Each structure stands twice: as structure tokens, then as C-alpha cells.
Amino acid sequence: MAPRSFWLMKSEPSVFSLDDLAARRSTSWDGVRNYQARNFLRACREGDGVLFYHSGIDEPAVAGTARVVRTAYPDPSQFDARSPYHDPTSTADTPRWDAVDLAFEARFARPVTLERMRTTPGLENMAVVRRGNRLSVMPVTPAEWKIVLSLGKRAAR
């Protein structure tokens, strides 16, 4: 079996937070409307680890972890005329956008802030700390995964 891969996925907690995921245990990770991010979703395998990142708040941070429990399938919201994610140019025959399913795994003792990741040795090349990276799904290396998890377990600073 191939070793699992790791990802970072962004969400605005006012829309969907890690606590929301914990409450419902699993969710469809839908609404991704960027080709590069979609291609990363398509590369997700069952069991892959996900850093659940909260954006759009005072201190953007990885709040905890999730796990991929279902690989990519056509995102139903693209066909839903009432959804904000509706894409009228996508058809059932040739769906354009995919979703995966995520299950809650763990919440960090302390969120690992963007600031902290910026200043932690070993994370300086992480996709999320790179300037101008607005992708909502991005890859994480096994080394980065390990470091972020160790930071999340400890109390900050």
C-alpha cells in the first residue's frame, strides 16, 4: 500500500469550522472552484491526513486534523441552481468539479498559527506560508505534517 499523503485545507470558521466537522463527524468537502485545488482533491486517497486551517480570522491557524474518508467524486453543488457554488457550465456528463469526504480526527491543544509556522524551522517552504498562495487545498510534506502535529500537541510558546 502506498504511503499516505498529507494536505492542508482552508475554511473560514464562520462558514465551516473544525468544531462543525467534529459535531457531524464527517463532511463533504465541496465548493472548490479552482483547477489546481481540484487536482489536489483528485489526488487525495482514503486515509490521507488533512491539516484543517482556519482562514479569514485575526489569527489564521491550523486548528487540528481530519482524514480523507472518500476519494474524489463529482461535487453535487455544481449542479444545484440554488447553491452559491452552482456552475451552469458544468454538466452531469462532464462534471467539472470534485469533492472528497473528510472525517474529524483531532483538535489541537493549541491552534498552530500562520505566524508560528512562518517562524518554525522546517516549515519555511510550506505552501501555506508562501506569499500570495490562495489555494484552498494544498499539499503538505510528511516532514511538515510531523512538525505541525508536534506544535499542535504542545502548549504554544
Next chain:
DNA sequence: GCCAACGTTGGC
């Protein structure tokens, strides 16, 4: 196929 205009993301 180029590129200006425009829209969105997301940190600050």
C-alpha cells in the same frame, strides 16, 4: 495567443 480588466482570496 496576448494582455488588460475584472473578480476573488485572504492576510494585515
Next chain:
DNA sequence: GCCAACGTTGGC
């Protein structure tokens, strides 16, 4: 609220 980054759109 501002604005940098950057993807997308559309005229040519």
C-alpha cells in the same frame, strides 16, 4: 477596509 497576488474572462 485595504490591497497584493493571481486566476479568469473576453476583446482583438
